[in-house]
Amino acid sequence: MIKVIECVPNFSTSDPQVVKPILDEIERTADAHVLDHTYDDYYNRLVVTFVGNEQSIIQAALHSAAKAIELIDMNKHTGQHPRLGAVDVVPFIPLGSASIRDCVEIARKFGESLANQSHVPVYLYGAAATRPERSDLDWIRKGEFEALSEMITKPDRNPDFGPSKAHPTAGATVTGARPVMAGFNINLGTSDLKIAKKIAQALHAKKGGFATVKAMAAAIPERKITQIGTSITDFRKTPLYRVFELIKLEAERYSVPVISSEFCGLAPLKSLIDIASHYLKIDNLTEDRVIEIAVQEAMEKAE
Amino acid sequence: MIKVIECVPNFSTSDPQVVKPILDEIERTADAHVLDHTYDDYYNRLVVTFVGNEQSIIQAALHSAAKAIELIDMNKHTGQHPRLGAVDVVPFIPLGSASIRDCVEIARKFGESLANQSHVPVYLYGAAATRPERSDLDWIRKGEFEALSEMITKPDRNPDFGPSKAHPTAGATVTGARPVMAGFNINLGTSDLKIAKKIAQALHAKKGGFATVKAMAAAIPERKITQIGTSITDFRKTPLYRVFELIKLEAERYSVPVISSEFCGLAPLKSLIDIASHYLKIDNLTEDRVIEIAVQEAMEKAE
Numbered sequence: 206m207i208k209v210i211e212c213v214p215n216f217s218t219s220d221p222q223v224v225k226p227i228l229d230e231i232e233r234t235a236d237a238h239v240l241d242h243t244y245d246d247y248y249n250r251l252v253v254t255f256v257g258n259e260q261s262i263i264q265a266a267l268h269s270a271a272k273a274i275e276l277i278d279m280n281k282h283t284g285q286h287p288r289l290g291a292v293d294v295v296p297f298i299p300l301g302s303a304s305i306r307d308c309v310e311i312a313r314k315f316g317e318s319l320a321n322q323s324h325v326p327v328y329l330y331g332a333a334a335t336r337p338e339r340s341d342l343d344w345i346r347k348g349e350f351e352a353l354s355e356m357i358t359k360p361d362r363n364p365d366f367g368p369s370k371a372h373p374t375a376g377a378t379v380t381g382a383r384p385v386m387a388g389f390n391i392n393l394g395t396s397d398l399k400i401a402k403k404i405a406q407a408l409h410a411k412k413g414g415f416a417t418v419k420a421m422a423a424a425i426p427e428r429k430i431t432q433i434g435t436s437i438t439d440f441r442k443t444p445l446y447r448v449f450e451l452i453k454l455e456a457e458r459y460s461v462p463v464i465s466s467e468f469c470g471l472a473p474l475k476s477l478i479d480i481a482s483h484y485l486k487i488d489n490l491t492e493d494r495v496i497e498i499a500v501q502e503a504m505e506k507a508e
Numbered sequence: 509m510i511k512v513i514e515c516v517p518n519f520s521t522s523d524p525q526v527v528k529p530i531l532d533e534i535e536r537t538a539d540a541h542v543l544d545h546t547y548d549d550y551y552n553r554l555v556v557t558f559v560g561n562e563q564s565i566i567q568a569a570l571h572s573a574a575k576a577i578e579l580i581d582m583n584k585h586t587g588q589h590p591r592l593g594a595v596d597v598v599p600f601i602p603l604g605s606a607s608i609r610d611c612v613e614i615a616r617k618f619g620e621s622l623a624n625q626s627h628v629p630v631y632l633y634g635a636a637a638t639r640p641e642r643s644d645l646d647w648i649r650k651g652e653f654e655a656l657s658e659m660i661t662k663p664d665r666n667p668d669f670g671p672s673k674a675h676p677t678a679g680a681t682v683t684g685a686r687p688v689m690a691g692f693n694i695n696l697g698t699s700d701l702k703i704a705k706k707i708a709q710a711l712h713a714k715k716g717g718f719a720t721v722k723a724m725a726a727a728i729p730e731r732k733i734t735q736i737g738t739s740i741t742d743f744r745k746t747p748l749y750r751v752f753e754l755i756k757l758e759a760e761r762y763s764v765p766v767i768s769s770e771f772c773g774l775a776p777l778k779s780l781i782d783i784a785s786h787y788l789k790i791d792n793l794t795e796d797r798v799i800e801i802a803v804q805e806a807m808e809k810a811e
Contacts, residue, residue: 209803238806241797256803300803385799449788465789471799474777481783485752486768492800494544496688496774500512500559500603501804503541 208303210262210311211385213470214295216251216273217288219244223276224251230268231255237265241471247425248434249284250293252388254470256300259307263315266295267322274323274375279350285423286434289346289353290376292319296331297382308382309333316380320367323375326357327366331381335365342379343419350376387440387476388469391433391452394462398424401431404455408435408448415451417443430464437476444479474498511606513565513614514688516773517598519554519576520591522547526579527554533571534558540568544774550728551737552587553596555691557773559603562610566618569598570625577626577678582653588726589737592649592656593679595622599634600685611685612636619683623670626678629660630669634684638668645682646722653679690743690779691772694736694755697765701727704734707758711738711751718754720746733767740779747782777801 216227224244231239237257244251257265270292277291295315297308309332316327334340338361348356353371356362363369364377371377393401401422406412408420417439423432433452437443453463474492482490492498519530527547534542540560547554560568573595580594598618600611612635619630637643641664651659656674659665666672667680674680696704704725709715711723720742726735736755740746756766777795785793795801 209807211799211803236810238810240799240802240806254802256806300799445784445788463789465791467791468793468797471797471802472793474798474800477780477784477798480788481748481780484787485748485783486766488768488770490771490775494771494774495777495780496514496543496603497777497795497804498800499543499557499774500514501800503543503559504512507539507541 207301208259208307209256209301210259210303210308211254211256211298211300212262212266212295213252213254213298214266214269215288215293216253216277217249217279217282217284217291217293218251218273218277219246219249223273226276227251227269227272228253230272231265234261234265234268236261243469247284247423248286249282250286250288252470259311262297263311263318266315267318270295270319270378271323274325274372278374279376280374282350286421287343287346287349289350290325290372290378292325292375292378294330294342295378295380297380298385299382300385305332305382305384312380312382316366316378319378319380320364323372324368325372325375326364326368326370326377328377328379329365329381330379331383333381345379353377383438385473387437387445387473389435389437389445389448389466390469391435391449391466392425392464393431393433393456394464395431395459396424396426396429398422398431400459400461401433404452405433407455408433408451415443415448418448434469440473440476440479444483445476446480446483510604511562511602511610512559512604513562513606513611514557514559514601514603515565515569515598516555516557516601517569517572518591518596519556519580520552520582520585520587520594520596521554521576521580522549522552522587526576529579530554530572530575531556533575534568537564537568537571539564546772550587550726551589552585553589553591555773562614565600566614566621569618570621573598573622573681574626577628577675581677582679583677585653589724590646590649590652592653593628593675593681595628595678595681597633597645598681598683600683601688602685603688608635608685608687615683615685619669619681622681622683623667626675627671628675628678629667629671629673629680631680631682632668632684633682634686636684648682656680686741688776690740690748690776692738692740692748692751692769693772694738694752694769695728695767696734696736696759697767698734698762699727699729699732701725701734703762703764704736707755708736710758711736711754718746718751721751737772743776743779743782747786748779749783749786
């Protein structure tokens with residue numbers, strides 16, 4: 206198996222005129238491949254998924270970040286998702302035979318280069334964090350872009366790279382390394398954001414919910430519904446069916462139906478296996494017993 | 509995408525001393541790779557899944573068939589699954605860029621070579637059938653090994669290749685081409701085979717069940733349970749959750765619990781996506797939005 210690095214940068218834009226040039230920068234980088242991108246107005250946020258090797262992944266991340274910093278002015282940005290800057294967060298994720306250590310190294314190189322290139326302060330998070338509290342993205346992002354100029358002057362808020370001063374239009378960037386996680390959004394048949402917030406709290410690790418889950422509520426006014434956005438950092442420990450069924454249970458209290466759900470970004474195969482195995486009581490279904498994976502592995506061995 | 513052919517031969521044995529030499533014959537064939545094999549005493553049947561290219565798949569199928577014919581005596585064989593011979597059925601299935609026409613051609617070559625090599629009568633079924641009624645495996649297998657000597661002399665039962673005479677120890681072989689199907693077994697918490705048979709009938713296409721489903725009931729005495737074995741020829745039209753939920757519904761009538769289930773052979777990714785999408789109400793989840801597949805496709809494009 207070769208080393209494949211996945212990068213899932215989050216940019217603070219949902220303007221198609223800005224989205225396209227950012228994607229173009231990744232596409233034009235040799236050996237970098239965009240797998241997916243999603244953006245919407247209620248989060249006002251672009252999430253791109255791309256893969257590459259240890260060199261191309263950094264190049265593509267730097268090219269796209271430079272374009273975003275050029276085109277996005279955070280002073281004009283509003284949205285329901287917390288954010289610190291134009292290039293808000295840039296996680297690197299090991300796939301294939303790549304390790305989390307490889308991705309820590311990559312995040313450091315990317316962070317240092319970005320700070321030098323664009324004079325944006327950069328924080329390291331996740332497995333790349335330089336202090337324990339900084340492994341938590343929420344801790345770093347506290348106060349968001351609006352409070353950044355004030356927060357960044359505090360000694361414990363000094364960035365890992367770049368100036369101790371917010372970039373006037375691009376704020377700051379957080380980069381780091383983490384394992385594959387599942388982003389999963391569940392739509393509720395209510396426009397009442399208060400109900401959605403209560404349900405999100407029931408799930409959220411810091412509020413007593415599942416230890417590997419972060420959840421937030423957002424309104425989708427044009428559809429007159431609300432959405433629970435979840436990040437499941439370890440979907441092997443906390444399978445998605447459990448998250449979904451807990452949301453259903455909490456929503457029943459308010460007679461609110463769960464109307465649909467969607468993966469934010471790509472779906473990990475293991476998360477689908479766990480869902481199918483739960484509802485159909487399937488014994489012993491593993492990734493290598495899925496035809497497409499078994500064939501792929503047999504062909505790789507043959508090479 | 510390259511052409512990959514899958515072959516899922518069913519042999520009439522569950523004797524480890526016979527299973528191993530059969531598998532060895534496939535493994536020793538260049539460019540043929542065993543992905544999976546399952547066998548058990550109650551069906552007294554070995555199901556092997558292997559892949560190869562257009563040449564190696566025929567070679568591996570012929571090698572393993574010769575070994576099975578050498579070692580299995582159908583006169584001593586009993587089992588709950590219908591069977592016509594030692595090498596009971598040998599379907600060829602297109603994967604990657606291979607087509608069903610490629611597999612029809614392969615089945616014909618295999619059938620002719622097997623008849624010449626081992627003097628076993630061979631029938632063509634599925635997309636390779638030479639008469640409409642022969643597309644149905646059950647039609648060909650009617651009367652099973654025990655009635656074969658009598659049936660084979662009838663003009664409409666003439667084999668497509670080989671002598672119009674049952675092989676004394678190996679019976680006959682059916683080979684053909686078909687799309688990927690799902691084999692799915694559901695275990696019931698009852699030892700009452702009559703109940704299991706009623707439930708199987710509710711599912712079976714010919715009894716008014718789902719048009720793409722074949723179902724049969726079998727006893728698993730050592731576990732004091734029964735099993736519904738299903739073949740879902742088009743799991744895109746008839747998703748597995750629907751089959752599972754119908755079994756649950758019918759079983760409730762008898763207060764019988766569904767205790768577990770398992771794929772027989774490998775699981776097609778699409779079948780897992782459909783299960784997850786149903787229970788979690790996921791919108792728009794497709795195969796190319798699963799990480800492992802998206803990465804694979806990006807890497808193939810890059811080559």
